[in-house]
Amino acid sequence: xxxxxxxxxxxxxxxxxxxxxxxxxxxxxxxxxxxxxxxxxxxxxxxxxxxxxxxxxxxxxxxxxxxxxxxxxxxxxxxxxxxxxxxxxxxxxxxxxxxxxxxxxxxxxxxxxxxxxxxxxxxxxxxxxxxxxxxxxxxxxxxxxxxxxxxxxxxxxxxxxxxxxxxxxxxxxxxxxxxxxxxxxxxxxxxxxxxxxxxxxxxxxxxxxxxxxxxxxxxxxxxxxxxxxxxxxxxxxxx
Amino acid sequence: xxxxxxxxxxxxxxxxxxxxxxxxxxxxxxxxxxxxxxxxxxxxxxxxxxxxxxxxxxxxxxxxxxxxxxxxxxxxxxxxxxxxxxxxxxxxxxxxxxxxxxxxxxxxxxxxxxxxxxxxxxxxxxxxxxxxxxxxxxxxxxxxxxxxxxxxxxxxxxxxxxxxxxxxxxxxxxxxxxxxxxxxxxxxxxxxxxxxxxxxxxxxxxxxxxxxxxxxxxxxxxxxxxxxxxxxxxxxxxx
Numbered sequence: 001x002x003x004x005x006x007x008x009x010x011x012x013x014x015x016x017x018x019x020x021x022x023x024x025x026x027x028x029x030x031x032x033x034x035x036x037x038x039x040x041x042x043x044x045x046x047x048x049x050x051x052x053x054x055x056x057x058x059x060x061x062x063x064x065x066x067x068x069x070x071x072x073x074x075x076x077x078x079x080x081x082x083x084x085x086x087x088x089x090x091x092x093x094x095x096x097x098x099x100x101x102x103x104x105x106x107x108x109x110x111x112x113x114x115x116x117x118x119x120x121x122x123x124x125x126x127x128x129x130x131x132x133x134x135x136x137x138x139x140x141x142x143x144x145x146x147x148x149x150x151x152x153x154x155x156x157x158x159x160x161x162x163x164x165x166x167x168x169x170x171x172x173x174x175x176x177x178x179x180x181x182x183x184x185x186x187x188x189x190x191x192x193x194x195x196x197x198x199x200x201x202x203x204x205x206x207x208x209x210x211x212x213x214x215x216x217x218x219x220x221x222x223x224x225x226x227x228x229x230x231x232x233x234x235x236x237x238x239x
Numbered sequence: 240x241x242x243x244x245x246x247x248x249x250x251x252x253x254x255x256x257x258x259x260x261x262x263x264x265x266x267x268x269x270x271x272x273x274x275x276x277x278x279x280x281x282x283x284x285x286x287x288x289x290x291x292x293x294x295x296x297x298x299x300x301x302x303x304x305x306x307x308x309x310x311x312x313x314x315x316x317x318x319x320x321x322x323x324x325x326x327x328x329x330x331x332x333x334x335x336x337x338x339x340x341x342x343x344x345x346x347x348x349x350x351x352x353x354x355x356x357x358x359x360x361x362x363x364x365x366x367x368x369x370x371x372x373x374x375x376x377x378x379x380x381x382x383x384x385x386x387x388x389x390x391x392x393x394x395x396x397x398x399x400x401x402x403x404x405x406x407x408x409x410x411x412x413x414x415x416x417x418x419x420x421x422x423x424x425x426x427x428x429x430x431x432x433x434x435x436x437x438x439x440x441x442x443x444x445x446x447x448x449x450x451x452x453x454x455x456x457x458x459x460x461x462x463x464x465x466x467x468x469x470x471x472x473x474x475x476x477x478x
Contacts, residue, residue, distance in 0.1 A: 008391060011251055015389055150254055152247060154415045176393045179438040184419055187426055199418040 003174035004134075004141045004167065006160045006181045010107045011150040016142055019115035024122040024130060024163070027104025027146035028155040029203045030082045032229075033219040035099070035236055036126035037084035040225035042093030045235040048105040052077060055100040065092070068100035072210050075100070083215050084125070084225070096235075103146035108231070111144060119231035120239075124159060124192075124220050129228040131166045133239070141171065143181070154184070154201040155220070158192060161185025162222075192220040242413035243373075243380045243406065245399045245420045249346045250389040255381055258354035263361040263369060263402070266343025266385035267394040268442045269321045271468075272458040274338070274475055275365035276323035279464035281332030284474040287344040291316060294339040304331070307339035311449050314339070322454050323364070323464070335474075342385035347470070350383060358470035359478075363398060363431075363459050368467040370405045372478070380410065382420070393423070393440040394459070397431060400424025401461075431459040 005021070007013050026032060035046050049055045052068060052075045059066035059079075067080035074081045082101055099105060104121075111119055122130040122143070134141055143163060145156035161181040164173050173179055188195035193216065196204040207216055218224065228239040244260065246252050265271060274285050288294045291307060291314045298305035298317075306319035313320045321340055338344060343360075350358055361369040361382070373380055382402055384395035400420040403412050412418055427434035432455065435443040446455055457463065467478040 008247065009251060011254075012248060012389065012391075015250075150251065151414060152251075152416045152419065154418060157415075157419060175390060176396075176438075176441050177391045179393060179440065180391065180396060180419065180423055183426055183438070184422060187422055199415075199422070201418065202415050 001170065001172050002138055002140045003172040004143060004164055004178055005174045006143045006145070006164070006177040008145050008152040008157060008177055009147045009150050010110055013110055013114065013144060018111050018142055019117060021140040021142040022118045022120070022134060022137060023111045023116045024120055024141065024143050025104060025108045025111065025146065026122050026143060026156045026159050027101065027107070028123050028159050029207060029219050030084060030215060031099070031101040031104030031146065032121040033123040033125050034082055034084045034087065035121050035229050036123050036225040036227055038087040038092050038097050039229050039236070039238045040227045041087055041089040043087070044094055044096050045237045046097045046099055046229065047235050048108050049098060049100045050106045050109045052100055055098050059098045062096055064096040064098045066098045070102065072206065083212070084218055085215065103148060107144060107146045121229045121236060122159060122163065124162070124222050125225035126227055127162055127222045129226045131163060133228050134167060135170055148203060153203055154196060154199060155203060157181045158185050158188055193217055196220070240409065240411050241377055241379045242411040243382060243403055243417055244413045245382045245384070245416040247384050247391040247396060247416055248386045248389050249349055252349055252353065252383060257350050257381055258356060260379040260381040261357045261359070261373060261376060262350045262355045263359055263380065263382050264343060264347045264350065264385065265361050265382060265395045265398050266340065266346070267362050267398050268446060268458050269323060269454060270338070270340040270343030270385065271360040272362040272364050273321055273323045273326065274360050274468050275362050275464040275466055277326040277331050277336050278468050278475070278477045279466045280326055280328040282326065283333055283335050284476045285336045285338055285468065286474050287347050288337060288339045289345045289348045291339055294337050298337045301335055303335040303337045305337050309341060311445065322451070323457055324454065342387060346383060346385045360468045360475060361398060361402065363401070363461050364464035365466055366401055366461045368465045370402060372467050373406060374409055387442060392442055393435060393438060394442060396420045397424050397427055432456055435459070
């Protein structure tokens with residue numbers, strides 16, 4: 001049986017052989033939820049870049065839509081933010097999105113630097129697509145949580161737990177982090193939003209202060225943008 | 240209200256200001272459980288060192304008992320292992336133990352290198368002593384889990400959760416790691432040993448393979464060696 005490792009923080013990624021596993025990049029609030037949504041709504045591709053300057057440059061070169069936030073605001077020089085609600089079909093269909101975020105896109109580039117060959121992105125809005133893909137591939141997996149500036153966060157851990165729970169009959173949970181994530185999810189699954197609120201999760205707190213409860217609720221909803229973003233030749237595209 | 244941060248791995252310690260908080264070093268299986276036990280049973284002091292060569296040298300200089308394991312066996316050149324059962328009153332009373340372990344003593348030295356001024360060690364056998372001390376001091380705390388070679392582990396996270404649970408009315412749990420640890424403990428508290436077994440925790444698995452179930456059960460038992468080891472001038476002594 002193949003195994004699933006969970007990595008709670010980019011600062012722990014060096015411990016794992018990401019080049020030998022399918023890597024699921026997880027940044028629930030909100031990068032990977034927004035990536036799934038934009039592709040679901042017809043975006044041609046998403047180019048994840050790890051800094052604002054590259055985002056602006058590439059946006060000009062390919063006539064793409066530039067997006068990204070720093071500390072909850074649209075970064076200077078970019079056009080759009082990280083909210084999945086900005087990327088409706090009428091706006092994003094057939095377009096290319098050039099996206100930079102604080103944690104998720106940075107983690108994706110870390111995985112690439114470590115030789116990852118098979119990268120997809122995961123979030124509650126595309127939970128089933130991710131699980132179906134992993135099940136079909138039937139190979140070792142690493143669930144890589146983006147966290148917040150290298151700190152562990154609840155929502156990415158919950159998503160890892162959700163995948164582990166779905167795949168518990170066909171994959172071994174490897175390492176204590178996988179067991180902790182799975183337990184956390186089983187505990188919280190009846191009401192993920194309520195769990196985030198009750199625990200005053202750091203990101204719940206941050207986004208609620210910006211008036212973004214609606215984003216949080218959406219990003220914790222399963223299968224509302226059920227596509228599989230796969231990384232191919234520098235871009236995330238629908239599989 | 241002062242706050243409690245939880246750090247799941249030595250590889251995440253750089254994120255925290257350990258010089259501004261009381262640091263609780265946690266290595267439940269088995270370094271910090273053994274430290275509490277040796278002091279409870281009358282040891283004069285424990286000198287934690289981070290490598291075998293220093294352990295041998297200091298042991299000779301002060302005529303102390305050298306102890307330490309690497310990968311579950313007594314390290315070459317040392318006299319004793321990491322099991323709390325080796326340190327009965329008849330053996331350890333009035334002696335000085337020079338101890339090196341894979342994770343716990345290394346983490347303690349990392350905290351010292353980062354300027355920590357107030358260091359104690361925590362384990363289930365001395366849970367109440369640790370909580371009483373933190374409560375009385377009423378200052379910010381960091382619960383520093385030793386993990387296993389920088390990987391997160393269940394038992395250290397459980398102990399962090401136990402402290403958070405005891406002190407929930409007088410400290411703020413700060414950061415998502417504290418919330419995750421607290422949830423894990425609340426979920427497991429009725430039967431910590433059963434929880435470790437059910438989840439086949441990596442360290443449960445490792446020690447059980449060495450025939451050390453008895454050690455695991457002891458190290459998960461509250462207040463059986465209820466002293467407070469504090470770090471003073473290079474040594475851990477009973478407060």
